[in-house]
Structures are given as structure tokens and as C-alpha cells.
Amino acid sequence: MHILVAPDKFRGSLEAAEVCDAVNDGIKKAYPQARVTAIPLADGGEGTAKILTQVTGGWEVPVTVMDPLNRQTKATYGISGDHEVAFIEMAAASGLSLLKAEERNPLLTSTFGTGQLIVDALDRGVKKIILGIGGSATTDGGIGMAEALGYAFKDAEGHTLLPNGGSLGKIAFIDKHNADPRLGLVSIVVACDVTNPLYGKDGAAFVYGPQKGADPEMVAKLDQGLENLSQVATRVFGRDVSQMPGAGAAGGLGAGCLWFLNAELKEGISIVMEQCNVATLVANADLVITGEGKIDEQTLAGKVVKGLAALCKGRRVPLAVVCGTLQITPEQARAVGITYATSVLNRPMDLNSAQNEAFQLVSDATFQLVRLFFFNRGVV
Numbered sequence: 001m002h003i004l005v006a007p008d009k010f011r012g013s014l015e016a017a018e019v020c021d022a023v024n025d026g027i028k029k030a031y032p033q034a035r036v037t038a039i040p041l042a043d044g045g046e047g048t049a050k051i052l053t054q055v056t057g058g059w060e061v062p063v064t065v066m067d068p069l070n071r072q073t074k075a076t077y078g079i080s081g082d083h084e085v086a087f088i089e090m091a092a093a094s095g096l097s098l099l100k101a102e103e104r105n106p107l108l109t110s111t112f113g114t115g116q117l118i119v120d121a122l123d124r125g126v127k128k129i130i131l132g133i134g135g136s137a138t139t140d141g142g143i144g145m146a147e148a149l150g151y152a153f154k155d156a157e158g159h160t161l162l163p164n165g166g167s168l169g170k171i172a173f174i175d176k177h178n179a180d181p182r183l184g185l186v187s188i189v190v191a192c193d194v195t196n197p198l199y200g201k202d203g204a205a206f207v208y209g210p211q212k213g214a215d216p217e218m219v220a221k222l223d224q225g226l227e228n229l230s231q232v233a234t235r236v237f238g239r240d241v242s243q244m245p246g247a248g249a250a251g252g253l254g255a256g257c258l259w260f261l262n263a264e265l266k267e268g269i270s271i272v273m274e275q276c277n278v279a280t281l282v283a284n285a286d287l288v289i290t291g292e293g294k295i296d297e298q299t300l301a302g303k304v305v306k307g308l309a310a311l312c313k314g315r316r317v318p319l320a321v322v323c324g325t326l327q328i329t330p331e332q333a334r335a336v337g338i339t340y341a342t343s344v345l346n347r348p349m350d351l352n353s354a355q356n357e358a359f360q361l362v363s364d365a366t367f368q369l370v371r372l373f374f375f376n377r378g379v380v
Contacts, residue, residue: 001374003027004285005038006278008292008304009047010324013358016040016051022359023289023322026366031374037285039276041304044191044268045134049087052130053078055276056085063120065093065113068137069103077117085128086121090114090250091135094144096212099137104213106139106205106222107166111253115148118261122182130271131257132191133250139165139209139222141198141229142256150178151260165251168225174236183261190257191268193302196248198241198255199226204248212251226252233259269307282311287373289366291322300328300336313337320373322365324354340369 005027007019014022020038027034039055042048053060058080067073078087091097093113096104114131121129138144143153144163152175153161161167197203205214205222214222229252230242237259241247246265247255257263273279282288290308292299299305305321312319318339326343333341344361345354354361 001031001033001286002035002037002284003370004281004288005036006041006281006288006304006308007290008041008043010291010293010358010362012293013324013355014362016042016047018359019291019362022362023291023366026363027370029363030367030370034370037281039278039281041276041278041290042268042272043303043307044132044193044271046089046091048132048191048268048272049078049089049092052087052272052275053080057081058087061120061124063117065116066110067098067113068094068109069099070110070112073098073113075113075117077121079121079124079126083124084126085130086124086126087130088114088117088121089132089134090253091132093117094138095135096137097135104137106137106209106212106214106251107218108164109138109212110140110144110162110164111136111138111142111256112144112148112163114253115145118145119148119180122180122186126186128187128189130189130191130275131263132268133253133257134191134193136250136253137212138253139205139212139214139226139251141168141226141252142260143167143171143229145253145256146260149180149183149260151176152178165222165225169221169228171229171232174232176236179260188257188261188263189271190254190263190265191271192246192249192254192265193268194249195245197243197245198230198247198252199223202248204252207248208251230255267302267307269302269304273307273311278308279311282308282317283315285317288312288317288319289322289369290319291362293323294325294327295321295323295341296325296327297332300332305338306336309337318373320369322362322369324358340373342369
């Protein structure tokens with residue numbers, strides 16, 4: 001019997017690779033003869049670049065770049081073992097985690113450092129870039145990233161603007177004459193798991209601006225600026241992408257990637273599963289075990305569990321899910337293709353205890369589900 005183990009991380013307690021180890025520990029206790037294939041997954045957010053780098057036999061590249069407030073910082077990205085694909089997370093250079101709480105101000109922050117990572121990847125001759133855009137500290141529509149790649153943004157008098165959120169409303173011209181010509185020679189795929197438009201009440205500023213430090217007045221200014229950027233960019237590039245699902249991701253970086261990089265936006269988990277050849281692994285499995293820290297309705301909208309459930313359902317392979325918090329109904333689990341779902345918590349406990357004991361809790365829950373599954377099949 002072949003079991004595929006393919007979990008996401010349990011945030012705050014176990015990385016995806018550690019979840020793999022814990023699940024494997026439980027399997028071996030329950031059914032030592034099982035053949036196990038373990039592969040850590042991610043949904044396109046934090047940790048995705050590291051996982052894809054490891055899966056492809058690649059290595060990490062350290063680069064000195066500008067952080068969201070234009071200070072030098074160290075960032076890394078990955079390159080595949082065949083030297084052809086770069087795996088970049090914008091949060092490494094332009095992420096909210098790089099700022100103290102009192103430093104958060106999306107009128108001042110910029111994605112310039114993300115553009116520097118792309119430039120470094122181009123310098124190394126890659127043919128494809130996979131860019132994750134979760135966890136941003138910015139609402140600049142991607143103009144910082146674009147400036148690092150040679151674009152210039154000017155006001156009505158022709159003065160070059162600082163590439164940050166506060167400049168969006170002043171943009172009158174976009175000069176693309178010095179844009180890096182190598183952008184036309186690479187394929188760029190953006191991992192994007194939100195569907196917000198660029199501007200408006202459901203757009204980047206109103207929905208995500210407050211968590212980046214924007215007060216109501218700043219949110220309104222940023223929203224107006226993103227709408228202005230859309231008008232100018234639509235004129236320059238000949239297409240309006242502002243209402244495309246994901247245009248508002250990462251403070252409008254989704255739209256910026258479409259305009260300035262001619263990129264493709266894709267669901268993050270789809271990208272990861274494609275790179276990791278998960279469809280073939282599922283087809284060859286008798287049981288798939290996955291998990292993440294919390295399973296709720298958001299999980300069913302595009303996380304690792306949802307992506308695996310769709311594959312398993314299509315191939316009639318049972319899918320078992322272990323998690324810390326289980327907040328979906330049996331009907332929701334059945335509808336999406338989950339065969340079995342359980343919380344790993346085996347008694348009342350506080351968060352610290354659950355996180356400290358996570359490895360053993362996952363192992364024990366896996367032991368129980370594997371015994372049940374194979375007992376029903378007459379194997380154990």
C-alpha cells in the first residue's frame with residue numbers, strides 16, 4: 001500500500017517538512033509495511049520559494065536589496081537545479097514582517113526591493129520566474145518593482161516621482177523606454193490567491209490598507225492613487241487589468257505584474273502542485289494524507305487542502321486531513337472531496353501547549369486514521 005503525505009505547514013508550530021515527519025512517524029507505528037512518499041507543500045505564500053527550490057534540487061541566492069522603506073536588507077530567493085527557474089517571494093524584500101508596527105505606512109513603502117530580486121534573477125539567465133506576492137507591506141501598484149526594472153513614473157511637469165504609494169495619485173506619464181528588455185525573454189508566473197480588484201471598496205487599499213498601517217484618510221488617498229495609476233497604465237499598455245481577479249493582490253502588485261512584467265496570475269497551490277508533479281503522485285497513491293494548522297471556509301477557497309481534494313476527487317483516491325482547528329462541516333468536507341478530517345487535539349489545551357506538542361499530536365492522530373483506514377480494508 002502506498003501513502004502520499006503532502007501537507008502545508010502548521011503555522012507557529014511545524015514547518016511543512018516537519019509535518020511530513022510527524023505524519024510519517026504515525027504511519028510507521030500503525031502500518032510499518034506502508035510505502036510512503038512525503039512532499040511538503042505550500043499555497044504560494046510564505047515558504048513556497050524554499051519548498052520549490054528544494055523540490056527542484058536548487059539553491060538559495062542571497063542578495064542585498066532595499067526594504068519597503070528604502071533601507072538596505074538581506075533577502076534570498078531560489079534557483080532550480082537546472083538553472084532555468086527562479087523562485088521569488090516578494091515578502092523577502094517588501095514584506096510587512098520587515099517593518100516594526102510603528103513603521104507601517106503604505107504611503108511611504110515601496111516594492112523596489114522585489115524588482116531588485118527580479119533583476120538579479122535575470123542577470124543569472126533564468127528562463128522563468130515564479131513570483132509569490134503574499135505578505136506585502138506595500139500599496140504602490142507595483143511601481144517600485146517597475147522602477148527597479150527601468151520604468152520611470154513622472155508627474156504632469158515631467159518630474160520623476162518616488163516609487164511609493166504616496167506618488168500614485170500624481171502619476172501622469174509612464175516612461176518605459178529603459179525597461180529591461182530581458183523581461184520579454186522570460187516567462188513570469190505570479191502566485192496569487194486573492195481575487196480583489198485593484199481599486200474600489202473591494203480593492204487593495206480598502207481591504208488590505210489598514211493592516212499595513214493606513215488610516216481612513218490614507219486608504220482613500222491610496223484608492224484614488226490606484227485608480228489614477230490604472231487610467232495612466234491602461235493608456236500606456238493598451239489594456240485595463242484593474243478589475244481582473246487578483247489585480248489588487250499585494251497592494252496592487254498583481255496589476256503591476258500584469259502591466260509591467262506581462263505576467264500571468266495563477267492560483268498559488270496550482271503552481272506548487274504543477275512544479276512538484278503532485279497529480280502523478282496522487283494517481284499512484286492508495287491514500288493521501290494532508291493537513292494544515294486550521295481548516296475553515298478560507299481553506300476551501302484555494303489552499304493546499306482544496307487543491308489536493310480536487311485532484312483526489314477526480315482520481316477517486318481517498319484524502320485524509322489532519323489539522324489543529326477543524327471548522328468545516330461534514331457536508332462541506334464531502335462536497336470538496338475530503339474523505340476524512342480530524343483535529344489533532346486529543347484533550348482541552350491552550351495554544352502554547354498545542355504548539356509545543358504539535359509533532360506528537362500529529363503523529364498520534366495519523367496513527368489513529370491509518371489504523372482505521374487499513375483495518376476497514378482488511379490490511380491491518
